[in-house]
Amino acid sequence: MFDNHHAPVEHVQYQQQQIQRHEIARIQQVISETEWHLQNLHRQATSIGQNMEKEEERQEYANLLFTLNQTSKVLRHHYDTLNEMIRMANLSFGRNLPEQCRREIYHLYHAGRYNQSQLASHYDVSQSAVSKIVNGPEPAQIGGVNPQSVASP
Numbered sequence: 001m002f003d004n005h006h007a008p009v010e011h012v013q014y015q016q017q018q019i020q021r022h023e024i025a026r027i028q029q030v031i032s033e034t035e036w037h038l039q040n041l042h043r044q045a046t047s048i049g050q051n052m053e054k055e056e057e058r059q060e061y062a063n064l065l066f067t068l069n070q071t072s073k074v075l076r077h078h079y080d081t082l083n084e085m086i087r088m089a090n091l092s093f094g095r096n097l098p099e100q101c102r103r104e105i106y107h108l109y110h111a112g113r114y115n116q117s118q119l120a121s122h123y124d125v126s127q128s129a130v131s132k133i134v135n136g137p138e139p140a141q142i143g144g145v146n147p148q149s150v151a152s153p
Contacts, residue, residue, distance in 0.1 A: 019085050021123060028082065029114070031079065105133045106138065
C-alpha cells in the first residue's frame, strides 16, 4: 500500500540529488544579469523622470516604472529560487569540478561577461582554480549554448 506520508521526503531527497553546482551557478548568473538590467532601468527612469514635459515622456516614464517593478519582482523570485536550491543542495560538492562546469567557466569568461572573481563565486571555487581553467586549453563548446550570446549586455 502506498503511504502518502513518506512521499514528500522521498521527493525532497530526489530533488537534493538533482541539484548540481552548475545549476546554482546559472541562477547566480541570472541574478547578476537581472541586477545589471535593473540598474539600467533605474538609470533610465531617473533620467526621464527629471525632464518630463510631453505626454509621451510621461507615458514612457510610467511604462519604465512598470517594467522596473516587474523586474524587481523577477529578481526577488530568482533570489528565492537560489535560496531554495542552496537549502536543498548538498553543498559539499567535492573538490573535483565537473567537466561541464569547466566548459561553462571557460566560455563565460572568454565571452567577456564575467570576471574570474565572479565565476569563482558563482561556482564556489577559488579564483586561482578559475584562472587555471580560463588560461588553459579551450574545452569543447557547451552543447546548445552560444557563449557569445551572453557577451553583449
